[in-house]
Amino acid sequence: MTNEYLVRIDVERPATVPDAEWDAVMAREAERARGYRRAGVIVRIWRIPGTRSNVGIWSAASASELHDKLSALPAHPYMKIDVQPLAQHYVEL
Amino acid sequence: MTNEYLVRIDVERPATVPDAEWDAVMAREAERARGYRRAGVIVRIWRIPGTRSNVGIWSAASASELHDKLSALPAHPYMKIDVQPLAQHYVEL
Amino acid sequence: MTNEYLVRIDVERPATVPDAEWDAVMAREAERARGYRRAGVIVRIWRIPGTRSNVGIWSAASASELHDKLSALPAHPYMKIDVQPLAQHYVEL
Amino acid sequence: MTNEYLVRIDVERPATVPDAEWDAVMAREAERARGYRRAGVIVRIWRIPGTRSNVGIWSAASASELHDKLSALPAHPYMKIDVQPLAQHYVEL
Amino acid sequence: MTNEYLVRIDVERPATVPDAEWDAVMAREAERARGYRRAGVIVRIWRIPGTRSNVGIWSAASASELHDKLSALPAHPYMKIDVQPLAQHYVEL
Amino acid sequence: MTNEYLVRIDVERPATVPDAEWDAVMAREAERARGYRRAGVIVRIWRIPGTRSNVGIWSAASASELHDKLSALPAHPYMKIDVQPLAQHYVEL
Amino acid sequence: MTNEYLVRIDVERPATVPDAEWDAVMAREAERARGYRRAGVIVRIWRIPGTRSNVGIWSAASASELHDKLSALPAHPYMKIDVQPLAQHYVEL
Amino acid sequence: MTNEYLVRIDVERPATVPDAEWDAVMAREAERARGYRRAGVIVRIWRIPGTRSNVGIWSAASASELHDKLSALPAHPYMKIDVQPLAQHYVEL
Amino acid sequence: MTNEYLVRIDVERPATVPDAEWDAVMAREAERARGYRRAGVIVRIWRIPGTRSNVGIWSAASASELHDKLSALPAHPYMKIDVQPLAQHYVEL
Amino acid sequence: MTNEYLVRIDVERPATVPDAEWDAVMAREAERARGYRRAGVIVRIWRIPGTRSNVGIWSAASASELHDKLSALPAHPYMKIDVQPLAQHYVEL
Numbered sequence: 001m002t003n004e005y006l007v008r009i010d011v012e013r014p015a016t017v018p019d020a021e022w023d024a025v026m027a028r029e030a031e032r033a034r035g036y037r038r039a040g041v042i043v044r045i046w047r048i049p050g051t052r053s054n055v056g057i058w059s060a061a062s063a064s065e066l067h068d069k070l071s072a073l074p075a076h077p078y079m080k081i082d083v084q085p086l087a088q089h090y091v092e093l
Numbered sequence: 094m095t096n097e098y099l100v101r102i103d104v105e106r107p108a109t110v111p112d113a114e115w116d117a118v119m120a121r122e123a124e125r126a127r128g129y130r131r132a133g134v135i136v137r138i139w140r141i142p143g144t145r146s147n148v149g150i151w152s153a154a155s156a157s158e159l160h161d162k163l164s165a166l167p168a169h170p171y172m173k174i175d176v177q178p179l180a181q182h183y184v185e186l
Numbered sequence: 187m188t189n190e191y192l193v194r195i196d197v198e199r200p201a202t203v204p205d206a207e208w209d210a211v212m213a214r215e216a217e218r219a220r221g222y223r224r225a226g227v228i229v230r231i232w233r234i235p236g237t238r239s240n241v242g243i244w245s246a247a248s249a250s251e252l253h254d255k256l257s258a259l260p261a262h263p264y265m266k267i268d269v270q271p272l273a274q275h276y277v278e279l
Numbered sequence: 280m281t282n283e284y285l286v287r288i289d290v291e292r293p294a295t296v297p298d299a300e301w302d303a304v305m306a307r308e309a310e311r312a313r314g315y316r317r318a319g320v321i322v323r324i325w326r327i328p329g330t331r332s333n334v335g336i337w338s339a340a341s342a343s344e345l346h347d348k349l350s351a352l353p354a355h356p357y358m359k360i361d362v363q364p365l366a367q368h369y370v371e372l
Numbered sequence: 373m374t375n376e377y378l379v380r381i382d383v384e385r386p387a388t389v390p391d392a393e394w395d396a397v398m399a400r401e402a403e404r405a406r407g408y409r410r411a412g413v414i415v416r417i418w419r420i421p422g423t424r425s426n427v428g429i430w431s432a433a434s435a436s437e438l439h440d441k442l443s444a445l446p447a448h449p450y451m452k453i454d455v456q457p458l459a460q461h462y463v464e465l
Numbered sequence: 466m467t468n469e470y471l472v473r474i475d476v477e478r479p480a481t482v483p484d485a486e487w488d489a490v491m492a493r494e495a496e497r498a499r500g501y502r503r504a505g506v507i508v509r510i511w512r513i514p515g516t517r518s519n520v521g522i523w524s525a526a527s528a529s530e531l532h533d534k535l536s537a538l539p540a541h542p543y544m545k546i547d548v549q550p551l552a553q554h555y556v557e558l
Numbered sequence: 559m560t561n562e563y564l565v566r567i568d569v570e571r572p573a574t575v576p577d578a579e580w581d582a583v584m585a586r587e588a589e590r591a592r593g594y595r596r597a598g599v600i601v602r603i604w605r606i607p608g609t610r611s612n613v614g615i616w617s618a619a620s621a622s623e624l625h626d627k628l629s630a631l632p633a634h635p636y637m638k639i640d641v642q643p644l645a646q647h648y649v650e651l
Numbered sequence: 652m653t654n655e656y657l658v659r660i661d662v663e664r665p666a667t668v669p670d671a672e673w674d675a676v677m678a679r680e681a682e683r684a685r686g687y688r689r690a691g692v693i694v695r696i697w698r699i700p701g702t703r704s705n706v707g708i709w710s711a712a713s714a715s716e717l718h719d720k721l722s723a724l725p726a727h728p729y730m731k732i733d734v735q736p737l738a739q740h741y742v743e744l
Numbered sequence: 745m746t747n748e749y750l751v752r753i754d755v756e757r758p759a760t761v762p763d764a765e766w767d768a769v770m771a772r773e774a775e776r777a778r779g780y781r782r783a784g785v786i787v788r789i790w791r792i793p794g795t796r797s798n799v800g801i802w803s804a805a806s807a808s809e810l811h812d813k814l815s816a817l818p819a820h821p822y823m824k825i826d827v828q829p830l831a832q833h834y835v836e837l
Numbered sequence: 838m839t840n841e842y843l844v845r846i847d848v849e850r851p852a853t854v855p856d857a858e859w860d861a862v863m864a865r866e867a868e869r870a871r872g873y874r875r876a877g878v879i880v881r882i883w884r885i886p887g888t889r890s891n892v893g894i895w896s897a898a899s900a901s902e903l904h905d906k907l908s909a910l911p912a913h914p915y916m917k918i919d920v921q922p923l924a925q926h927y928v929e930l
Contacts, residue, residue: 191700193701195701200666201666202666202667203666249700250698250700252700252701253698253700253701256700256701257701263664265701266702267700267701267702268701269699269700269701
């Protein structure tokens with residue numbers, strides 16, 4: 001029994017973080033996110049045009065499991081995250 | 094595996110609904126809500142002071158199951174509902 | 187070249203619309219939505235738990251084409267619609 | 280005569296606080312929060328998925344007593360706190 | 373042990389309520405409010421200039437007691453009420 | 466002829482202000498506020514539970530006089546202030 | 559000693575008010591407003607382009623006096639009013 | 652010397668307006684809007700996808716002239732209008 | 745042909761700007777603002793009580809000219825500015 | 838098949854960026870923006886009076902293409918960008 005969630009992630013880079021450190025975090029972030037995509041944790045994901053933000057459909061057994069996955073993202077300390085739970089729609093039944 | 098949700102319900106009575114009809118809906122509503130409390134669907138529930146709104150902790154296997162329970166409330170047509178998913182906090186582990 | 191959009195639809199039934207009329211509109215609405223799903227206009231769609239609202243991923247060649255599809259929904263007169271354009275995310279490339 | 284409150288706490292770590300100092304504050308914070316849980320000051324508490332925020336049910340004789348408990352939290356200087364008073368709901372009577 | 377609350381009340385008269393009925397409700401409302409003032413339930417109350425809204429300091433043993441007083445107001449069905457709990461300030465100690 | 470105002474003050478301590486300097490400002494702030502209380506400039510004042518914010522009833526002949534009193538507060542540079550003018554309510558006449 | 563206020567007035571005509579009645583209210587409203595302008599109660603007033611709303615500078619000895627003037631406007635039952643108190647600016651001293 | 656404005660218009664049809672009357676207003680509205688387009692009052696105009704709202708670039712000598720044009724729209728009684736003044740950008744000089 | 749605008753200016757001093765530099769900017773700011781007042785660019789201006797913000801009536805031939813005047817203010821880099829265009833009101837005709 | 842978008846860009850200069858570096862970025866920004874204007878990527882663009890913000894009409898085949906153009910702006914790291922998709926309006930057909 002899995003739940004699907006609509007997850008919006010806004011990324012804000014503090015002025016005090018030097019380029020090298022930021023690029024390293026972003027590289028690890030990309031790798032982790034691609035892993036989640038292969039594992040089906042990220043079902044679909046899009047870029048909000050003009051921003052560093054993204055919106056995606058995530059899948060997890062529970063909100064606790066989803067929290068663990070999100071907090072494990074390398075760029076998590078720089079993220080504002082909003083999670084909207086999703087129920088099945090009759091059109092998809 | 095159950096999920097807990099923070100559910101806020103604001104009830105708005107349209108001016109066009111006569112007293113008798115409203116009271117009947119509220120009676121069926123109270124009965125259904127008490128049933129949910131006994132069954133553990135409603136874990137805790139409180140009144141927002143001064144209003145007809147309530148906030149509560151609900152439990153369900155998934156957002157789809159939660160949706161079915163909420164839509165089955167007799168007063169549902171008069172409700173604005175906001176659902177916040179809840180993850181476990183280390184303090185409760 | 188198609189564009190994907192995140193579309194949120196809130197449905198509000200005026201107190202003045204009788205049950206029979208509302209049910210007829212909802213039946214035609216369900217039929218149209220299922221048609222869009224088969225045609226790939228609706229890529230995915232979910233119910234916002236506890237509400238009559240939905241959020242979905244829609245696909246169209248342009249915002250004008252998307253507008254025509256949305257305005258053709260039988261329940262359109264009772265809808266508040268928000269459309270967020272989506273760009274490709276590197277994780278999906 | 281105790282009052283129950285719905286308390287939302289958002290934690291924001293300033294970029295200027297070094298890791299060692301932050302981890303020390305978080306350790307003292309966890310200890311204090313577990314103490315409040317044992318003493319019934321914190322009735323229930325959950326993590327908002329994807330964030331460092333939490334929402335909980337707190338119990339105190341008055342808003343003044345609640346204020347003292349909240350201000351005594353080691354991480355209080357880094358917190359934005361919102362307190363919603365809760366009244367009894369007929370379903371729980 | 374009493375609690376003080378900052379209570380904002382916005383009154384909205386539906387277009388469907390005839391003058392005679394409205395005036396009768398307002399008369400009973402004034403009487404009830406003056407009673408609360410004499411009894412110290414309403415500590416202070418002011419009009420928000422230009423509106424039918426008011427803001428006041430109310431006193432009650434608990435949020436549940438405050439809820440009962442507010443719901444007993446004759447004009448309650450036409451009210452939007454916001455309650456902010458108040459703690460003691462060192463300047464008043 | 467005096468006017469009463471509902472004044473909300475949110476205090477935000479910049480990360481760059483060292484403890485010693487902050488404590489000195491707070492000490493002068495407490496002294497000034499107590500003086501205003503004795504002089505009736507502050508009629509009543511409460512702490513918003515869990516925060517460094519306060520809400521109070523202030524009295525002044527005019528908004529200009531109120532401005533002078535507020536700007537003279539030692540912690541004023543760290544304050545966000547909202548002033549709501551208050552008119553007499555018939556219940557207090 | 560007079561106070562100046564920035565007053566925004568939004569006018570909303572309910573669908574249930576027939577033209578004749580509305581036009582009569584608007585005629586009395588215009589007359590009253592011109593009277594206030596001559597008397598200096600309205601110092602300046604402008605139309606928010608595209609709307610029935612206005613924003614103006616009003617003068618009164620107190621918020622209570624301002625409230626009486628605003629409530630005496632014939633169209634007051636159809637108004638949402640916001641009052642911002644104004645203090646003297648050094649540039650005008 | 653003309654000014655350009657960004658004008659957003661949201662159209663809301665009250666439930667009490669019958670189809671025939673609404674269609675007649677919309678026909679006159681379309682005619683007036685096309686006239687404005689030919690005259691350069693409307694420089695460009697777009698539909699907000701999924702809604703009856705539009706956003707456009709309007710041109711007028713002053714806000715007063717713009718107000719007259721907007722209020723003369725046949726569907727004006729059913730409109731919420733927001734006007735944003737626009738200054739020249741160096742890229743267009 | 746001049747236009748009048750309602751201009752709100754919020755001033756926020758960054759923690760990194762030393763007193764001497766800030767005072768120098770403020771001195772030049774006061775001088776420039778007084779010049780604008782004499783020239784009729786600033787028609788009226790008030791202080792928002794308790795804050796460093798102001799609200800004023802400005803006059804300019806166009807939004808472009810207004811922009812130039814506002815950007816030329818010495819404290820402009822520390823300002824958040826909102827400009828509301830104003831149309832003539834029948835009460836002033 | 839191109840899409841038009843209403844794009845609002847707010848520019849915020851961090852206190853830590855020295856003048857020389859900022860001016861260099863702004864020079865490259867101006868050059869890039871003029872290039873986009875010549876190429877028809879920027880159809881029209883205006884300054885929001887009193888601010889460093891702009892609003893414009895951009896044209897791109899898709900949201901992904903628009904994202905690439907916006908992210909390539911030299912000042913992009915200092916921008917908050919909002920993109921509103923635009924559909925054709927009957928008045929322009």
